[in-house]
Every structure is written in structure tokens, then in C-alpha cells.
Amino acid sequence: MKRKTKVIIGLASAAVIIAGGLFGAGMYFYNVAVVPAPKSFLSKTQPIKPGNSRYPAHKWYQDAHKQHWFEMSATRHLKLDANYISADKATKKTIIIAHGFMSNKNRMFDYAYLFHNLGYNVLLPDARGHGQSQGNYIGYGWPDRLDYVKWVKKVIHQNGQKSEIAIFGTSMGGATTMMVSGVKGLPTQVKAFIEDCGYTDVYSEIAYQAKELYHLPKFPLVDIVSGINHVKNGYSFKKASALKQVAKNKRPMLFIHGAKDQFVPTKMVYPLYRADRGPKQLLIVPGAGHSRSFSTHPKLYSDTVKKFLNHYLN
Known part of the structure; x- marks a missing residue:
């Protein structure tokens, strides 16, 4: 009897140790994946100097007259920040630009310059926990x-x-765009969406990164991190699905993805494209890595975007 009791106590102790270790690992990777902070796996931004192909866009953005807009988040009562740049010629047409993971509105100047040159007003918000917007988590x-x-x-x-x-x-920001597309009651003034290299869902993307960066299986670690995130921030990674949202969308969507994307793998765009129920177009940019489609083939990119927008806006 005493021996059996010792075995039970031993097994229970081992289970507690394992559970504690998994929770500790989960908290560590929660901080890596969800807490806004410098990330070692992201490339550092380089200064934009004269002679750099991006310099004209950067110089324009620096000099452009920006209106400072504020909004309160839909949940959590966070103060959100954005820049608004009017078109040179008065227009009712506006592009809202969503930035990427650990980026911010000011780093989207290339795209702001592109849309400004096409004659649009441009609104560049900072997402929760990014730039000048409030928040202690990445949504x-x-x-x-x-x-x-x-x-x-x-x-x-x-x-x-x-x-x-x-x-x-x-x-x-591409995933955000797709997630917006499936929101019920979205104002009819939203005429079209353009998503560039967005993921199918948060769970799949974080599972992919866990394997690529840390050689870790998705179970149980990603599920633990997802559970921690659900408790802290109110959503699970599987619930955060662009794939399910585009399946509700009936408005025009342009899908863009680099053929050599290894951060959000190119294969993710195909089920997204198939699931979308509205008028749609797919552009796979040859030779382009993650978020490099515009810089790799600027003419192809801008021509495709221009034609798409001209068709559906006014």
C-alpha cells in the first residue's frame, strides 16, 4: 500500500513539474509572440538615404501635411492613433492602410506614396500595441x-x-484586411479590399513560425500560448481566422503574395483565394519574399493595384 502511494505521489509530482514547465514555456513564447517588444527574428530597419530607391517616397511622407486622427478601440478602451493625408485634388476616395507585425503607420510610407500618386486620400492607423496607439498585446x-x-x-x-x-x-495588415471583410454590417462605402501576404489564421501562422524558428511542434505549446492569450486578451488563435472571414465576403478582393515568401508561406494564399465569395483577383509576384512584392516588381504591383481600384471605385 505504501509503495502504491509513493508511486501515485511520484506520478503526481512529475505531472505537476511537467505542467509547470509547459506553462513556463507557454508564458515565454506568449511574450515572444504577443507582447509588443523588439523581436530578434525581425530584420532591423535601415535608414533611408538619398540614392535609395525608397528615398523619394520617404521624403514625400516626411514632408507631407498630416492630420493627426484619434479613435477609441472597439474593445478595451484604448486610444488609437493615425495619420491622414489628403489627396492633392479633392476626392471622396480614401485608402485605409493596415501595417504589419511590429511595424507602424510611418513605415508604410511606400504604400501611402503609391496611393497618393494614384489620387487617393490616405489614412494610416497604428494598430493596438503598435506605434503611438495604446495596448499591451498584438491582436x-x-x-x-x-x-x-x-x-x-x-x-x-x-x-x-x-x-x-x-x-x-x-x-x-493583410490578415487584418481580410478579417474586416467578413464583419457583419460593414458600411457600404467600403468598396474593395487589397491584401498582401496575409495568413490564413493566427494559429497556423504561429505554428509555422514555431517550427521554422524554434523547431517546435504545434502541440501542445501553440495551444498553451493560445489558451493564455484567450484568458488575457479574449480570443484564441484558431478563432482569429482570415480564412473564415473571407468566406463571408462578397466585395471585391485583390490577393497579392510573393512567390518566395518564407515568413507567411505562399501556399497560404490559395485557400484564402478559393474561400472568398466576392469578385476576386490573385497576383503571385515572381521572386518576391515576404512583404517584398512592391519593391521587387513595382510596375507590375502598381499597375495591378491601379487597374483593380479603377474598376471598383467610382
Whole structure:
């Protein structure tokens, strides 16, 4: 009897130790994946100097007159920050730009310059926990999708009911764009979406990164991190699905992905494209890595975007 009791105690102790270790590992990777902070796996931004192909866009953005817009988040009562740049010629057409993971509005100057040159007003928000917006977690587009609906309504309030709006995003911003597309009651002034290298769902992307960066299986670690995130931030990684959202979308969507993307693998775009129920177009950019489609083939990119927008806005 005593021996049996010792075995039970030993097994229970081992289970507690294992559970504690898994929870500790989960908290560590929660901080890596969800807490806004410098990430060692992200490349550092380099200064933009004269002679750099991006310099004209950067110089324009630095000099452009920016209106400072604020909005409160749809949940958590966070103060969100954005820059608004009017088109040179008065227009009701506006592009709302969603940035990527651990990026911010000011790093989206290339795209702001592209849309400005096409004649659009441009709104560049900082997502929760990024840039000058409040928040202590990365939403991966899921809570942010409701924030972007509020930005849409703010554009309509500022520019009028005849506004025509397209939402554009890259990487996490691409996923955010797709997540917005499935929101019920999205104002009819939103005419189109352009997503560039977004993921199918947060669980699949984090599982992919766990394997690529740390050689870890998705179970049980990603599930533990997802559970911690659900408790802390109100959503699970599987719930945060761009794939399920585009299946509800009936408005035009342009899907763009680099053929050599190894951060959000290119294969993710195909089920997204198939699931979408609205008018749609797919551009796979030859030779382009993650978020490098525009810089790799700028003419192909800008021509495709211009034609798509011209078809669906006004």
C-alpha cells in the first residue's frame, strides 16, 4: 500500500513539474509572440538615404501635411492613433492602410506614396500595441478588425456619405484586411479590399513560425500560448481566422503574395483565394519574399493595384 502511494505521489509530482514547465514555456513564447517588444527574428530597419530607391517616397511622407486622427478601440478602451493625408485634388476616395507585425503607420510610407500618386486620400492607423496607439498585446488583426470598422466610419463622418473606401494591408495588415471583410454590417462605402501576404489564421501562422524558428511542434505549446492569450486578451488563435472571414465576403478582393515568401508561406494564399465569395483577383509576384512584392516588381504591383481600384471605385 505504501509503495502504491509513493508511486501515485511520484506520478503526481512529475505531472505537476511537467505542467509547470509547459506553462513556463507557454508564458515565454506568449511574450515572444504577443507582447509588443523588439523581436530578434525581425530584420532591423535601415535608414533611408538619398540614392535609395525608397528615398523619394520617404521624403514625400516626411514632408507631407498630416492630420493627426484619434479613435477609441472597439474593445478595451484604448486610444488609437493615425495619420491622414489628403489627396492633392479633392476626392471622396480614401485608402485605409493596415501595417504589419511590429511595424507602424510611418513605415508604410511606400504604400501611402503609391496611393497618393494614384489620387487617393490616405489614412494610416497604428494598430493596438503598435506605434503611438495604446495596448499591451498584438491582436494579429482579430480585435483590430473592429477598430478598422471604426476608422471606416470616421472617414465617412469626415468626408461624407458619398465616400468610397478601400482597405489595404500587408502581412498582419493583410490578415487584418481580410478579417474586416467578413464583419457583419460593414458600411457600404467600403468598396474593395487589397491584401498582401496575409495568413490564413493566427494559429497556423504561429505554428509555422514555431517550427521554422524554434523547431517546435504545434502541440501542445501553440495551444498553451493560445489558451493564455484567450484568458488575457479574449480570443484564441484558431478563432482569429482570415480564412473564415473571407468566406463571408462578397466585395471585391485583390490577393497579392510573393512567390518566395518564407515568413507567411505562399501556399497560404490559395485557400484564402478559393474561400472568398466576392469578385476576386490573385497576383503571385515572381521572386518576391515576404512583404517584398512592391519593391521587387513595382510596375507590375502598381499597375495591378491601379487597374483593380479603377474598376471598383467610382
